[in-house]
Amino acid sequence: MPARFFERVYAVVSQIPRGTVVTYGQLALALGNPRAARTVGWAIHSAPPERNLPCHRVVSASGALAPDRVFGGSGVQRAMLEQEGVTFFEDGRIDLDKHLWDIAPRSIRHVIP
DNA sequence: GGTTTGACCCGTT
DNA sequence: CAACGGGCCAAAC
Numbered sequence: 199m200p201a202r203f204f205e206r207v208y209a210v211v212s213q214i215p216r217g218t219v220v221t222y223g224q225l226a227l228a229l230g231n232p233r234a235a236r237t238v239g240w241a242i243h244s245a246p247p248e249r250n251l252p253c254h255r256v257v258s259a260s261g262a263l264a265p266d267r268v269f270g271g272s273g274v275q276r277a278m279l280e281q282e283g284v285t286f287f288e289d290g291r292i293d294l295d296k297h298l299w300d301i302a303p304r305s306i307r308h309v310i311p
Numbered sequence: 312g313g314t315t316t317g318a319c320c321c322g323t324t
Numbered sequence: 325c326a327a328c329g330g331g332c333c334a335a336a337c
Contacts, residue, residue, distance in 0.1 A: 203334055222319050226333085233332045235319040240334075243318050256318075264318040275318095 203229070206309040207241040213306065214255045217283040218299035219292055221259045228301045230311040235259075243268070254278045255299075261291035 206229055214220050222242075226234040242253050254275045257263055263279075266272040276286065285293050303310065 226319085231333070233320085234334075235332080236317060237319090237333045237335085239319055240317045244335090253318085258318080259320060268318055 203231075203234075203237065204241040204244075207238055208245060208249060208251055209309045210301070210306050211242065211245075211251045211253060211256060212249070214252050214299055216252075218297050219255045219257050219279070219284065219294070220299050220301065221257060221294075223259050224298075224301060225256065228303075228306055229309065257292055257294075261287070261294045263290070263292070 207225060210225055210228060211220075222235040222238045223232070225238045226232055229238075231237075238256075242251075242256055245251050245253055254269065263275045266274070269275045269278075276290070279292070280286070284297050287293060
């Protein structure tokens with residue numbers, strides 16, 4: 199029985215290194231469903247807090263962060279990322295060229311379909 | 312079972 | 325450049 203989709207999302211998210219970020223679409227692609235970016239977003243949104251996943255390291259394809267309400271305040275997610283060394287453009291978007299994580303198939307092979 | 316819901320993505324306007 | 329619309333998929337109801 200293959201792990202449920204959400205579980206596979208969590209498995210990959212848990213391996214995102216400090217100081218790097220991943221996009222929803224990138225995650226979906228890595229899991230074999232290039233068009234499931236939306237579902238990935240929902241999965242992360244409903245991730246159980248006790249798993250301590252670095253969900254602040256998941257961003258949109260344009261480098262934009264999640265709405266403020268998600269992390270309970272304006273600038274919260276950005277502060278966490280900056281603490282890890284992630285840099286931003288003046289318009290508030292992440293510098294993806296610098297910090298986007300290259301998902302190595304080796305590091306997620308256990309969740310690849 | 313069908314319907315609804317999302318922290319999306321991309322092309323088009 | 326910003327806004328809009330359609331497509332997409334998995335879980336919850």
